[in-house]
Amino acid sequence: MKKQKVSEGEWSTLIKHGVVSDDGKIWWPSKEAMNGEAYMKTLKKTDKPGPEAYLPAREFLRPYMVYFVNCENVLLEDVTIRNSPKFVFYPNSCTNLTMRGVTIYNDWWAQNGDGIDISACHNVVIYKCNVNAGDDGICMKASTKKGSDGPVLQDVMVAGCTVLRAHGGFVIGSNTDGGMQDIFVTDCNFVGTDAGIRVKSNPGRGGLVKNIYISNINMKDIRNEAVVFETTYEDAPAGKIKDNSEDAKNDKIPQFTEFYISNVTCAGAKKAISINGLQEMPITKINFENVNITADEGYENTNTAEINFKSVKLTTRNGVKSY
Numbered sequence: 001m002k003k004q005k006v007s008e009g010e011w012s013t014l015i016k017h018g019v020v021s022d023d024g025k026i027w028w029p030s031k032e033a034m035n036g037e038a039y040m041k042t043l044k045k046t047d048k049p050g051p052e053a054y055l056p057a058r059e060f061l062r063p064y065m066v067y068f069v070n071c072e073n074v075l076l077e078d079v080t081i082r083n084s085p086k087f088v089f090y091p092n093s094c095t096n097l098t099m100r101g102v103t104i105y106n107d108w109w110a111q112n113g114d115g116i117d118i119s120a121c122h123n124v125v126i127y128k129c130n131v132n133a134g135d136d137g138i139c140m141k142a143s144t145k146k147g148s149d150g151p152v153l154q155d156v157m158v159a160g161c162t163v164l165r166a167h168g169g170f171v172i173g174s175n176t177d178g179g180m181q182d183i184f185v186t187d188c189n190f191v192g193t194d195a196g197i198r199v200k201s202n203p204g205r206g207g208l209v210k211n212i213y214i215s216n217i218n219m220k221d222i223r224n225e226a227v228v229f230e231t232t233y234e235d236a237p238a239g240k241i242k243d244n245s246e247d248a249k250n251d252k253i254p255q256f257t258e259f260y261i262s263n264v265t266c267a268g269a270k271k272a273i274s275i276n277g278l279q280e281m282p283i284t285k286i287n288f289e290n291v292n293i294t295a296d297e298g299y300e301n302t303n304t305a306e307i308n309f310k311s312v313k314l315t316t317r318n319g320v321k322s323y
Helices: 008-014 036-043 051-057
Strands: 072-077 080-082 095-100 103-105 116-119 122-127 130-132 136-141 153-159 162-164 168-172 180-191 195-200 208-230 255-276 283-294 297-302 304-316 319-322
Touching: 036 051, 116 122, 116 153, 136 153, 136 180, 168 180, 168 208, 195 255, 208 283, 255 304
Parallel strands: 072 095, 080 103, 095 122, 103 130, 116 136, 122 153, 130 162, 136 168, 153 180, 162 180, 168 195, 180 208, 195 208, 208 255, 255 283, 255 297, 283 304
Antiparallel strands: 297 304, 304 319
């Protein structure tokens, strides 16, 4: 747990057991958990380590709560899944997946406590689900698969969902290198999330993301950006600093294009819209229509092209700006 995510009282109670990092910022349940990452690196130098070799890192290695791989015709309905050590629900390479009336819950301070991560799946429906997460709420992921033809994540519908206390309400990325397209998000509520609509990746993990349709979204009390596109996302383990210098040499460059965002309202955010692309790969063809956002700050962009506004109203502390 990160100290910054809990109150002083909660932190004082927590550190009565377990161990704290040298800088005093990260709590771990045991010394073995804290040193687990370093131990795992030593195993990489071992030739085919057996199961017993992983026991010293047992308290460091956190499983997903529900993890489906290469499954077909999956239905989750009217169930509650909560308090996961890591991602709560993580279907990977599945086809014909339906979630209906599902409640997902992790405390907001849960490290890597993503709610729903849809990874490299086809034909997905997420309908009338409620999510409270310690990381991304409803997230799309697309890592490269051997032998894949076209985008590995395709044909997804998210409708009638509510997300509370997550890093993002609806999220794309950060791994998008397998490509994704034809994603539809509609009739959703995001309340108190760090970001509302969040699209993120970085060199080394990026790919083509296009044909994304987001409509009829209501947001309130967003802590940072109501809508954000970022292609220099820094993903680092707790207590670490991410260095993207090596990733930049990789040919997996994020390409975000052909997004259609319409009928969106937001009552309260730190920033309304932020779109920041790469010089070598600008973010293009992002279309906003019938958008009304109240925020402290308005619109910022770097390295973009063909950003289109139609009937967009941004109300900030500096006044009202209409596009």
